Amino acid sequence: MSRQIAGFELRLPDSWWAVPTEAPESVPEWARSTAAALVADVGTSGGHDVAPDELADEIARQLEDVARAVAETGIPGLVTAVLVRRPELGVVDAMVTVTAQQDLAADEFTAGLAAAVEESDEHDYAFAGRFDGTVAAGDVTGLHAMITHFGELGEDGSGTLEERVVLGVFPAGSRDMVEVTAVARSVGTFEDMPQEMLELLEGLSVETETA
Structure with a gap:
């Protein structure tokens, strides 16, 4: 008998911080306090002539930007x-x-990703490749992509590149899946982004129940 996902939890390793997107009103205060704590932990600006409060303000702004971008997707429960x-x-x-x-099988998920790459009018894919793996929560498959944004020109006038990974985790015996989307600040942020996202998913636990 098929099982459905009843819930999941992602245990975060060091340097990762959960964003309270379920309570948008708390985000500004969370961003400020988290940024202040991060800057206080390092104690200095690492040789850069930037005051700690300026560092904290910049990190807080970016944290709020992430929360805002997630809210704008309109997808509940992210x-x-x-x-x-x-x-x-x-x-x-x-x-x-x-x-x-x-109710999303692995072949349907990968077909949807392939179609998104081939038919996209919104993004120009400089690279798109399939990635497969396995974690404790289930089999993993998905897409590793480099996306060119021509609306955000770099210093040389070329488009800027975004590195993104979209993965599906498929628990054994379940008709449901967990979708994971990761976006790096810039190309080169990760030595091997798909592999590092797979390692992040070692902290994923999924609870299933009889459908």
């Missing part, structure tokens, strides 16, 4: 986290969102 490896640099390195999807 579990969201951000990666801040070196607070002294004043940047958020990546964001990840996690959500459960009902």
